[in-house]
Every structure is written in C-alpha cells, then in structure tokens.
Amino acid sequence: MDPYLEGYLWPDVHHRLATQISDQLMPLVRPRYVAxxxxxxxxxxxxxxxxxxMYPDVEIVRPRPPAATSQASPSEARAAGTAMMTPTSLSVPLLEVEVRLATVEIRxxxxxxxxxxxEILSPVNKREPGLSKYRDKQRRLREAHVHILDIDLLRRGQRPLAHPRIPAHAYRVTLSRAGESVADVWAIPLQEPLPVVPVPLRAPDEDxxxxxxxxxxxxxxxAAYDLxxxxxxxxxxxxxxxxxxxxVRRQVDLHASS
Incomplete structure (x- = not known):
C-alpha cells in the first residue's frame, strides 16, 4: 500500500479498486457466480x-465584517426603550457531504x-456515526449467512473489529465466514505487500x-497516480x-531512479 493514496485521491482509489477486484474475480467464479x-x-x-x-479545504470559520447599518447607538436605544441587537462575530458553513461507497458482491x-x-472501507465507515451504521450492516449480512471480506487500507480511524490480540499494524483485512463465530484477520504492516486472501463461495465450491x-x-x-x-x-x-x-523515502527514491 502507498500511504499517499489515503488522501484526496481515496474516492478514486476506492472505486477503481472495487472495479479491479471484480474484474480479477470474475473469471474465477463464473459460471456459477458473478462479481x-x-x-x-x-x-x-x-x-x-x-x-x-480527503475533502478539499473549505472555509470553516469566516470572520464577519462589521455591517454598515443605521442602527441606533446603545444610548439612543436605551432612551427609546429598545434593545440593540448584538452582531455576530463569525459565520460557520453547514457542510453536507455525500459519499459513494462501492461494494463487490459475489452472487x-x-x-x-x-x-x-x-467491503472496501472509507473514512466514513471508521468514525461515528458511520462506524455504528457499518457494524449494523455487518450484523445484517451475518444474519443472512453472507461471507464478509473487509478490506481496510486506511491508517486513520477506528477499526470495526476491536480485539486485543490483533496487532496495531497500518492495514487490515478481515474475513468473517457465514455461520462461523470467529474471524480471520490479516494485520499488515506498511512495509509488507498486501496479501492474497480467500473469497469464500458456497459449499462445496472452494475459495x-x-x-x-x-x-x-x-x-x-x-490511473497514473504518480503524476x-x-x-x-x-x-x-x-x-x-x-x-x-x-x-517510504527509500521506496520513493528507488522508484525515481528506475
């Protein structure tokens, strides 16, 4: 994994990775299944x-310039028996962001x-309230006897599965097989290549x-991300x-010299 891909390019990485996973699996699962x-x-x-x-910089807090009004002075307002409104000091934009999440389904x-x-995790899946919503989705899939393969290639955020025995490495892949009460975990240090992992099908078909x-x-x-x-x-x-x-610096220097 390239940690630089975890920034503003992540939405593009997310969708391209889903497409590539589907393309890679399709010849292996057909004709009994499709991706x-x-x-x-x-x-x-x-x-x-x-x-x-991941999101572009926005103006979170913008000082409000003093407005040129003909409002009465405090002494004039008191004499008239009215209250002078206190001007605001700043404006805060109301942010509304929609995220498109791509899942590869084997049917x-x-x-x-x-x-x-x-499931390819995005930041919205790794902090509240999205984290609880994602855990709810996992629970519904398990109740429906669906295998779940979580691919987490983001270092920031909270992991959906917390267990003291799992090493705190940069990346993680988790496989929950339908009907089983344990999960297989690949905890992946930054310096190691991403693994080859199994995608379960229905018995008696092999992974x-x-x-x-x-x-x-x-x-x-x-995608020419290096550009x-x-x-x-x-x-x-x-x-x-x-x-x-x-x-990371050694890898960058090695790539530049090749």
Whole structure:
C-alpha cells in the first residue's frame, strides 16, 4: 500500500479498486457466480475530520465584517426603550457531504442471491456515526449467512473489529465466514505487500484467491497516480513513525531512479 493514496485521491482509489477486484474475480467464479459492484450513497455527518485530507479545504470559520447599518447607538436605544441587537462575530458553513461507497458482491447465477460481500472501507465507515451504521450492516449480512471480506487500507480511524490480540499494524483485512463465530484477520504492516486472501463461495465450491497487491498495482499504473502525488510532502495523517517514514523515502527514491 502507498500511504499517499489515503488522501484526496481515496474516492478514486476506492472505486477503481472495487472495479479491479471484480474484474480479477470474475473469471474465477463464473459460471456459477458473478462479481457485481453495488453503489451505496451515504451521508457523511462528520466531514470535518476529513477536511484538508480527503475533502478539499473549505472555509470553516469566516470572520464577519462589521455591517454598515443605521442602527441606533446603545444610548439612543436605551432612551427609546429598545434593545440593540448584538452582531455576530463569525459565520460557520453547514457542510453536507455525500459519499459513494462501492461494494463487490459475489452472487450466484441460479437465484441471484448474495454469497460474499467484499467491503472496501472509507473514512466514513471508521468514525461515528458511520462506524455504528457499518457494524449494523455487518450484523445484517451475518444474519443472512453472507461471507464478509473487509478490506481496510486506511491508517486513520477506528477499526470495526476491536480485539486485543490483533496487532496495531497500518492495514487490515478481515474475513468473517457465514455461520462461523470467529474471524480471520490479516494485520499488515506498511512495509509488507498486501496479501492474497480467500473469497469464500458456497459449499462445496472452494475459495478463490484475491491478490490485493496485484489489484492495487494495476490501478496505480492505469490511473497514473504518480503524476498526481507529491512525494516531497508528508503523507496524509496519522504521522508515520521514523522507521516507516524512512522506508517510504527509500521506496520513493528507488522508484525515481528506475
């Protein structure tokens, strides 16, 4: 994973990755299954956390210039028995942000029933109130006996699954198989390649592999993200450790020399 992709390019990364995952899986699951992309539009009720990171900078607090009015002076207002209105000191815009979330759904071709749901997390899924809504969605999918593969390639935010045994690495993939009470977790350090993970189907059909490193490398090249990213600046928050920052700098220098 490239941590620089976690910033303003993330919406594009999210949708391209969903498309690439679908394209990669389609030859492996047909003809009994198909890989389809489902788009859900959700409201980001707390977009302030992403301003300057994923959302463009906006004017959060704007001082209000003094208005030129013919309003009476305080002494004149008191003499007239009226109250003078106190002018406001600033204006705050009301932010309304809609987020389009792409999910890759594996459905059987016989009855079009959902078998596996591949969720690519966005920031709205990793902070309240979106976090609770996403956990509710997971619960509904489990009750419907659907396999859930969560792909979390964002370092910021809260993980939907919290467990003390899971290492606090940069990225995570979680697989919850239908009908099972345990989840398989791939905790991925920044310096390691993304894993090849299983996508479950219906018994007796075997899992099919999903190569996340290949998917990310493919969209990186096709979208020419290197032309948009400034690797001379720090990556989006949270800040990297000194060790991780040194590793990123080596990768940038290696790419520049190739």
């Amino acid at each position: 389809r992309i489902e788009i859900q539009v959700v409201a980001d009720d707390t977009p302030e956390a992403e301003i300057g990171i 059987d071709t016989a009855e079009n029933q959902l078998v596996s749901s591949i 099919v592999p999903l190569d996340l490193s290949l998917a990310l490398a493919t969209i990186y090249d096709r 948009s990213l400034n690797y001379n600046e720090p990556p989006p928050p949270p800040p990297l450790s000194d060790e991780a920052q040194a590793w």
